[in-house]
Amino acid sequence: xxxxxxxxxxxxxxRKFYFLDYIYILLKGVSLxxxxxxxxxxxxxxxxxxxxxxxKYKKITEEPTDSNESKYKMVKYRYTFNQVLSEANDYKLxxxxxxxxxxxxDGINALQIYEQNGSVEFNCFLFRMMEEKHQLPFRYxxxxxxxxxxxxxxxxxxxxxxxxRLGFERDSLKTSADLIKxxxxxxxxxxxxxxxxxxxxxxxxxxxxELIERLxxxxxLPVNQSDEFDSSKYNSIMKRSRDFWLKYFxxxxxxxxxxxxxxxxxxxxxxxxxLLQITEFxxxxxxxxxIAYPLSVIRPKMxxxxxxxxxxxxxxxxxxxxxxxxxxxxxxxxxxxLLHEKYLEVRYTAKTYFVNLLNVKERVCxxxxxxxxxFDKFLSYSYHKKGxxxxxxxxxxxxxxxxxxxxxxxxxxxPVMIDGKPRNIxxxxxx
Amino acid sequence: MTIDKYAKRxxxxxxxxxxxxxxxxxxxxxxxxxxxxxxxxxxQRINGKIYETSIRKQExxxxxxxxxxxxxxxxxxxxxxxxxxxxxxxxxxGKTAFLTNLLRKINKDFSLSISxxxxxxxxxxxxxxxxxxxxxxxxxxxxxxxxxxxxxxIDDCLVSLRLEAIFELYENFSAEKHFxxxxxxxxxxNSPEWYKENNLDYGxxxxxxxxxxxxxxxxxxxxxxGSSTLFANISSEKDFVNYFIGLKRGKPRSEFLFSHLVNFxxxxxxxxxxxxxxxxxxxxxxxxxxQKRDFAVELRTAxxxxxxxxxxMGFYNFIxxxxxxxxxxxxxxWEQAGLEHRSPIFYRxxxxxxxxxxxxxxxxxxxxxxxxxxxxxxxxxxxDDFFPFSKEAIERxxxxxxxxxxxxxxxxxxxxxxxxxxxxxxxxxxxVTSNDENHFAEQNNASGISEATTKDxxxxx
Numbered sequence: 074x075x076x077x078x079x080x081x082x083x084x085x086x087x088r089k090f091y092f093l094d095y096i097y098i099l100l101k102g103v104s105l106x107x108x109x110x111x112x113x114x115x116x117x118x119x120x121x122x123x124x125x126x127x128x129k130y131k132k133i134t135e136e137p138t139d140s141n142e143s144k145y146k147m148v149k150y151r152y153t154f155n156q157v158l159s160e161a162n163d164y165k166l167x168x169x170x171x172x173x174x175x176x177x178x179d180g181i182n183a184l185q186i187y188e189q190n191g192s193v194e195f196n197c198f199l200f201r202m203m204e205e206k207h208q209l210p211f212r213y214x215x216x217x218x219x220x221x222x223x224x225x226x227x228x229x230x231x232x233x234x235x236x237x238r239l240g241f242e243r244d245s246l247k248t249s250a251d252l253i254k255x256x257x258x259x260x261x262x263x264x265x266x267x268x269x270x271x272x273x274x275x276x277x278x279x280x281x282x283e284l285i286e287r288l289x290x291x292x293x294l295p296v297n298q299s300d301e302f303d304s305s306k307y308n309s310i311m312k313r314s315r316d317f318w319l320k321y322f323x324x325x326x327x328x329x330x331x332x333x334x335x336x337x338x339x340x341x342x343x344x345x346x347x348l349l350q351i352t353e354f355x356x357x358x359x360x361x362x363x364i365a366y367p368l369s370v371i372r373p374k375m376x377x378x379x380x381x382x383x384x385x386x387x388x389x390x391x392x393x394x395x396x397x398x399x400x401x402x403x404x405x406x407x408x409x410x411l412l413h414e415k416y417l418e419v420r421y422t423a424k425t426y427f428v429n430l431l432n433v434k435e436r437v438c439x440x441x442x443x444x445x446x447x448f449d450k451f452l453s454y455s456y457h458k459k460g461x462x463x464x465x466x467x468x469x470x471x472x473x474x475x476x477x478x479x480x481x482x483x484x485x486x487x488p489v490m491i492d493g494k495p496r497n498i499x500x501x502x503x504x
Numbered sequence: 505m506t507i508d509k510y511a512k513r514x515x516x517x518x519x520x521x522x523x524x525x526x527x528x529x530x531x532x533x534x535x536x537x538x539x540x541x542x543x544x545x546x547x548q549r550i551n552g553k554i555y556e557t558s559i560r561k562q563e564x565x566x567x568x569x570x571x572x573x574x575x576x577x578x579x580x581x582x583x584x585x586x587x588x589x590x591x592x593x594x595x596x597x598g599k600t601a602f603l604t605n606l607l608r609k610i611n612k613d614f615s616l617s618i619s620x621x622x623x624x625x626x627x628x629x630x631x632x633x634x635x636x637x638x639x640x641x642x643x644x645x646x647x648x649x650x651x652x653x654x655x656x657x658i659d660d661c662l663v664s665l666r667l668e669a670i671f672e673l674y675e676n677f678s679a680e681k682h683f684x685x686x687x688x689x690x691x692x693x694n695s696p697e698w699y700k701e702n703n704l705d706y707g708x709x710x711x712x713x714x715x716x717x718x719x720x721x722x723x724x725x726x727x728x729x730g731s732s733t734l735f736a737n738i739s740s741e742k743d744f745v746n747y748f749i750g751l752k753r754g755k756p757r758s759e760f761l762f763s764h765l766v767n768f769x770x771x772x773x774x775x776x777x778x779x780x781x782x783x784x785x786x787x788x789x790x791x792x793x794x795q796k797r798d799f800a801v802e803l804r805t806a807x808x809x810x811x812x813x814x815x816x817m818g819f820y821n822f823i824x825x826x827x828x829x830x831x832x833x834x835x836x837x838w839e840q841a842g843l844e845h846r847s848p849i850f851y852r853x854x855x856x857x858x859x860x861x862x863x864x865x866x867x868x869x870x871x872x873x874x875x876x877x878x879x880x881x882x883x884x885x886x887x888d889d890f891f892p893f894s895k896e897a898i899e900r901x902x903x904x905x906x907x908x909x910x911x912x913x914x915x916x917x918x919x920x921x922x923x924x925x926x927x928x929x930x931x932x933x934x935x936v937t938s939n940d941e942n943h944f945a946e947q948n949n950a951s952g953i954s955e956a957t958t959k960d961x962x963x964x965x
Binding site: 219223225226227228237242243244269270355357358359360364366367368369370375376377379380395418426427436439440441442464466468500502 | 785789827828829832833934937938951952953954956957958959960962964965
């Protein structure tokens with residue numbers, strides 16, 4: 074195994090937005106007008122078209138923005154706009170002279186790359202600028218993953234368990250003692266998860282005590298254990314605990330020098346480029362929360378043709394992206410085999426003939442260590458290929474939800490586009 | 505002598521216990537614990553007797569308009585149709601329950617009332633083996649014939665034939681005088697003693713039967729002829745079964761089902777039959793492309809353009825029950841065999857021969873639950889009352905189970921059991937939600953990420 078270089082500097086925090094498409098729509102706006110307000114108008118239009126929100130998920134639907142939009146939303150949107158503007162400025166994709174904004178040569182180039190080669194190529198182009206400007210955040214991410222979990226190929230877990238998940242009914246949590254029982258149960262569960270997935274034994278008692286201390290200090294938890302806590306504070310207590318543990322995992326166990334927010338943004342950007350996978354939907358029947366794992370390695374040299382040289386660093390180390398070729402017949406066959414295997418695994422639990430394609434996708438991506446984007450390409454190829462040993466059926470299942478019960482504004486799991494149609498369920502037979 | 509035995513009363517008094525569902529105004533838990541339909545069961549929760557017709561009203565209407573009420577004499581009547589599940593929710597959408605009820609309705613009076621006496625048809629439901637044993641057309645022929653035997657329609661036909669012959673030969677014969685009910689008709693007409701006692705010559709009765717024009721082309725060892733020589737030997741369904749077992753697989757059996765039996769049914773007054781193939785997918789699931797093609801060709805021959813009696817008149821009307829993935833499975837075979845022309849599976853818009861089974865709606869889920877509740881109510885309540893469930897709770901159950909009828913019923917059963925255990929007064933949305941989370945945690949059959957094999961990129965060189 075090749076040695077992994079240790080980093081002794083801290084990468085900078087990113088600007089506060091997830092989608093790299095934002096930079097594209099800004100550049101597009103600038104190509105249409107030099108006036109900041111007009112650019113902002115274009116920005117809002119395209120933001121709606123691309124379904125971009127302020128979260129890491131795309132929106133289901135959104136009313137087109139108009140002047141009647143709530144003031145609060147407008148403030149949010151303008152904040153995002155300014156963040157994107159600053160970042161584009163950092164990378165010298167635009168220049169500001171007086172109050173006019175225009176594209177630089179790099180900006181024009183970037184625009185062309187997006188429009189001719191697609192968003193993934195655009196993201197890869199941006200990668201270089203992000204890496205340079207912010208002191209190698211992506212290299213830092215990848216190296217730290219492998220350092221933390223050498224045994225399991227860089228897998229990181231961020232467990233999140235609500236009280237219900239651990240078998241505590243909301244109604245049964247009344248007193249301080251009840252909540253402490255839940256937190257104890259949470260601690261035990263996380264220790265198990267760490268042991269199983271990270272191969273380490275870590276005692277979280279001290280941390281748990283610290284959390285309880287904090288909750289007591291902030292008055293969220295009554296000092297007297299038999300006293301009832303304020304039930305209106307329940308959600309705050311849960312959020313506090315969740316954030317506490319996420320931060321502990323990130324900075325305590327994994328020793329990341331990022332804040333939670335920065336980590337999230339860098340990780341989801343890395344996902345858009347294809348360097349790393351982060352997801353909260355891996356279909357593990359027992360582990361709930363987020364997981365992340367690298368899809369690339371940092372090495373001085375790599376001979377395997379399954380890897381693409383992505384970036385050369387000044388210290389002689391290189392970033393190689395795992396990108397097996399679709400045109401390689403061996404890879405096609407192993408993809409098909411794996412797809413079938415994972416389909417059967419998911420089908421075994423679901424007990425239906427058609428199963429959730431996105432669950433199969435998560436399993437295949439983890440097994441093969443490929444990006445979601447590459448999976449889509451392999452799937453499309455296999456779907457059309459004749460003479461494969463398996464026959465793939467892809468359809469879309471539109472769930473109908475009554476308006477009162479629906480609380481989803483965001484599509485958390487995007488369907489796969491094949492032949493211009495969205496698909497989210499799959500069935501496989503032997504040909 | 506001690507008279508304690510008679511005079512004394514026991515010390516322990518039995519106090520009648522309140523049924524545990526009584527607080528909910530229910531005699532028992534009205535929901536099936538394992539909601540797949542088993543028509544043989546005595547439990548009305550499982551055998552399809554509890555059935556809310558409003559849910560699949562449209563689907564029933566389509567079948568009635570395009571199949572059941574169309575006269576068999578119409579040369580263009582549909583011979584092959586599909587019940588197509590377009591919901592993608594897998595099993596549990598209510599197809600088998602629907603078919604079971606349809607079957608009951610048809611066989612109640614052999615579709616005489618449904619078709620305004622234009623048709624007299626019986627119906628059977630066939631289900632291929634999930635193990636994949638039903639792979640070829642010959643296997644299907646065996647399966648159908650077995651089901652026909654099991655349904656006792658042969659016996660019914662023999663009864664019809666004999667009755668008709670008796671009426672023709674003996675003018676003064678009064679049915680009311682001899683038979684009290686259906687059971688008695690069958691019993692007496694199958695008993696040689698009864699004929700003797702009532703001075704009816706079985707020999708000439710049988711002669712009358714076999715002189716029917718429809719029975720002229722039958723082979724000489726066909727069971728209907730069996731009894732003309734020996735007085736004591738009145739042919740019964742058993743003879744048909746034995747005869748069939750003795751036939752070789754392939755052409756002889758196919759001919760039996762599609763020609764000889766058809767002639768026999770025609771003689772008995774039937775002019776058609778509906779064969780519902782439930783879970784049709786179990787056939788192509790296990791077939792290679794070649795086998796699918798052969799199957800499709802044989803099906804086409806038997807139904808449309810072969811030389812059998814059935815092909816010439818379209819006696820049997822087949823309806824295949826398909827789930828959403830099946831059309832893709834069989835389309836190339838159907839096309840190559842020419843079945844796509846006769847009875848296309850891929851059809852834009854609304855086809856007369858395709859009965860679409862969509863997901864049920866939320867209103868249907870409410871009707872479904874209400875039907876079960878009402879079947880076990882102690883005292884009647886209005887249709888709006890879902891006690892102990894709240895309306896929202898039922899909607900949540902429906903949502904959690906993807907509007908899958910089968911799963912909705914199963915969850916309703918479990919939630920009610922839990923409510924009884926915990927002495928819960930009313931089942932509301934919160935109770936349902938907390939139930940679901942625990943339930944989900946117990947389903948850990950799939951491997952977790954810690955056990956999943958993955959490519960270790962660090963090991964690559």
